[in-house]
Amino acid sequence: MPLEPANPAATFGYLSTWDTPEHGCLGGYLVVSSLGRPLEFHCTAPIRPSRAQQILFGPTLWPFVMGEQIGGALLAEAKLRPQVILVDHVATLCLRPKVASAMAYWKVAAADGAGVRPSESELLRVGEWSFEVAAGYDSDRDTANSLLTILSQHVELPEPFERIHQAIREAQRLGGPGEPDAYEHAA
Amino acid sequence: MNMPRNPSANSHLAVALATGDFQVPVVLAARSQALIGDGIASQAAPLSIDALQFEILRPDTLCIDLGAAPVETVGCVFYEHGAGSKERAGLGSGQGSKLPSAARVLVPNQKSNGPITRTRVRPPRDIVKLADRLRLLLEPPLESLLASGSLRFAHQPFAFQLDGVAFLYPRDEAVLADEMGLGKTMQAITAVRLLIHQKSLRRVLLICPKPLVSNWQREFALWAPELCVNVIDGGPTRRQWLWREAPGPVTIANYEALLRDRANANIDSQHFDLVILDEAQRIKNRSSATNESVRSISRSRSWALSGTPIENSVDDLVGIFEFVAPGRIDSKMKPRAISRAVADHVLRRTKDQVLTELPPKLFRDAELELTPEQFESYRLAEDEGVVRLKEMKQAVTIHHVFELVLRLKQICNFDPFTRASSKFERLEADLEECAASGRKAIIFSQWVETLVELRERLARFGPAEYHGQIPNHQRDEQIRRFREDSGCHLMLLSYGAGSVGLNLQFASYVFLFDRWWNPAVEDQAINRAHRIGAEHAVTVTRFLTVGTIEQRINEVLEHKRELFDEVFGETVTAPSRGLSRDDVFSLFNLQSPPHSAAVA
Numbered sequence: 001m002p003l004e005p006a007n008p009a010a011t012f013g014y015l016s017t018w019d020t021p022e023h024g025c026l027g028g029y030l031v032v033s034s035l036g037r038p039l040e041f042h043c044t045a046p047i048r049p050s051r052a053q054q055i056l057f058g059p060t061l062w063p064f065v066m067g068e069q070i071g072g073a074l075l076a077e078a079k080l081r082p083q084v085i086l087v088d089h090v091a092t093l094c095l096r097p098k099v100a101s102a103m104a105y106w107k108v109a110a111a112d113g114a115g116v117r118p119s120e121s122e123l124l125r126v127g128e129w130s131f132e133v134a135a136g137y138d139s140d141r142d143t144a145n146s147l148l149t150i151l152s153q154h155v156e157l158p159e160p161f162e163r164i165h166q167a168i169r170e171a172q173r174l175g176g177p178g179e180p181d182a183y184e185h186a187a
Numbered sequence: 188m189n190m191p192r193n194p195s196a197n198s199h200l201a202v203a204l205a206t207g208d209f210q211v212p213v214v215l216a217a218r219s220q221a222l223i224g225d226g227i228a229s230q231a232a233p234l235s236i237d238a239l240q241f242e243i244l245r246p247d248t249l250c251i252d253l254g255a256a257p258v259e260t261v262g263c264v265f266y267e268h269g270a271g272s273k274e275r276a277g278l279g280s281g282q283g284s285k286l287p288s289a290a291r292v293l294v295p296n297q298k299s300n301g302p303i304t305r306t307r308v309r310p311p312r313d314i315v316k317l318a319d320r321l322r323l324l325l326e327p328p329l330e331s332l333l334a335s336g337s338l339r340f341a342h343q344p345f346a347f348q349l350d351g352v353a354f355l356y357p358r359d360e361a362v363l364a365d366e367m368g369l370g371k372t373m374q375a376i377t378a379v380r381l382l383i384h385q386k387s388l389r390r391v392l393l394i395c396p397k398p399l400v401s402n403w404q405r406e407f408a409l410w411a412p413e414l415c416v417n418v419i420d421g422g423p424t425r426r427q428w429l430w431r432e433a434p435g436p437v438t439i440a441n442y443e444a445l446l447r448d449r450a451n452a453n454i455d456s457q458h459f460d461l462v463i464l465d466e467a468q469r470i471k472n473r474s475s476a477t478n479e480s481v482r483s484i485s486r487s488r489s490w491a492l493s494g495t496p497i498e499n500s501v502d503d504l505v506g507i508f509e510f511v512a513p514g515r516i517d518s519k520m521k522p523r524a525i526s527r528a529v530a531d532h533v534l535r536r537t538k539d540q541v542l543t544e545l546p547p548k549l550f551r552d553a554e555l556e557l558t559p560e561q562f563e564s565y566r567l568a569e570d571e572g573v574v575r576l577k578e579m580k581q582a583v584t585i586h587h588v589f590e591l592v593l594r595l596k597q598i599c600n601f602d603p604f605t606r607a608s609s610k611f612e613r614l615e616a617d618l619e620e621c622a623a624s625g626r627k628a629i630i631f632s633q634w635v636e637t638l639v640e641l642r643e644r645l646a647r648f649g650p651a652e653y654h655g656q657i658p659n660h661q662r663d664e665q666i667r668r669f670r671e672d673s674g675c676h677l678m679l680l681s682y683g684a685g686s687v688g689l690n691l692q693f694a695s696y697v698f699l700f701d702r703w704w705n706p707a708v709e710d711q712a713i714n715r716a717h718r719i720g721a722e723h724a725v726t727v728t729r730f731l732t733v734g735t736i737e738q739r740i741n742e743v744l745e746h747k748r749e750l751f752d753e754v755f756g757e758t759v760t761a762p763s764r765g766l767s768r769d770d771v772f773s774l775f776n777l778q779s780p781p782h783s784a785a786v787a
Contacts, residue, residue: 033266042260044258070258074260170320
């Protein structure tokens, strides 16, 4: 078995965003190597859309909050530019036009109310997992397929999302309930 | 506004509203009419114009800013880019044995139709910096770390063993106190292996009792075959060279060699990334030379392995922590306070907790009456002994009492004159049953003379032996014969030589011919058979002669078990102490002289 991964320079981004009743919307971004080791991590303070935003944005609220606000802030802070970014909320696919990396949405079994979904034949399959690429970026399918196949040899592809959630819970715990003021930057 | 010229027009003028700037000049005009006889004479009244300006107010507007407020972020960078190339598995440069043919890549434990288990590394409490804690939390699961490092295993570890590796991995200070037989050796070796592959460790020193050095060599060859392991042995010159120049990351030394070579090899001036103590209860005495020697080794991490971190009193644990984390606990603390203080540094599991698949351990205590011959000898010895002790008055010491205790215990084994023994009669009968069923048994005693006598009287069972009178180079052969010879149904072991480090899980019966001073050593003895790999239930027979010193000692031993549970268990019981000086004197209803102290 080779000691080095086939593409040692490949890096992968995991962008996780979610909404919690007690804190609001949160996001975390983890960049890992092709062996799944952490290279960079960023997370946001919780934000909560105002009532006016909820009404006036309507169905575009989640792409705005999850995508532009949270996802945009995290990707802007990151120093590394991975070849592929995986997201766990379909609304964040709206970031695709603004990034150079291929993006893929890890398609979970449960519906997430995002409107018309692609058919099964349009999905990207890597092992036992399915992914969806942003509309109009079909080339991302090939890019993601080849790179994620490498990563899947070392990591269960959705597993790093769990790490993001754990890390944010830990940061919140240290900062007090719902108040992540214990955050600190570290080299 | 236009005024009609014909004054005969209606008196009401149409008001033409001017449009435009919201100014509505309203002109009111009236035409008066005078009536004179038949003629109507009318005369236009002069017009007065009043202009009122009504300003329509601009409505209030509400501007809602839907723009994005800046989102606060925090982040950490762990590695420089290009870290992929740094993640190669770093193998030791020295000679390593070949991978076992059955070696396989670790896979996560997965029950059928169940979720895949992932063992996460949790940061210990003493890591306070958020970035350091996040670095550990964001590591892949242990299974992925091991697999990505191409680390193959001879056997699939148990899930609880991976938990133990995850416990050791991030800690600078740790005590792995699993019950005997759960694989502390494997867990320590795997953690070391992982850290060496990640270049977190370069020099590791493992210190163990001398009889276990070869066992550790075998375990390293099994669980980390690629690591170069050095053993401090040979003459003084060779040992000095090995201490200074040994190739490879791992060095194994025994406690005696450390004491002997400390000055000559200038060990104190060397630094080790990790020092591991096996059977760490060896340093429980804080004032001992052994304790001082291990504490003086310069190190970054300190791990201790012991199935019996408390043998007699909490002072034992304090002695261990003087090496692991100096100052964290002291002997003045109450047991519960000690438990809280060490909670994040000690990991202990018992077989009942984690090895539910392990066959059961069945206790079958044999409470026996002395034979008439034994009873007569015992009564005479006790009466004479007690009288003698009382006559000594203040001159009596603990050693005098111990002498009497040991003499009485020996009579409980065999009558000194006739060699009659109720224990032997019972043992012989049980061994007949054991041999008839094709099973094997191990028998423990604290006296070699007892073992020699048993060997002679049980010769037909083909006994093997493992005690102080068996030379080291013959011991492995004794174990091999006991394991492989179908005519060898039993092994005779002393507590000292045979209660640690041996794997005898093919034995189904354990006999404690006479009891030890504390239950921890007895547990170690029993767990030679009841451990991972045992296929049958293990039946434990503890001999005890009623109405004798053995019974009184047993009652004290029960108190010791309660103390251990209070520190490491969840039961809350009254605090208790080990066998104190007063306890020993009270065995014979004697008043201890002034200046009492814990003795055992």
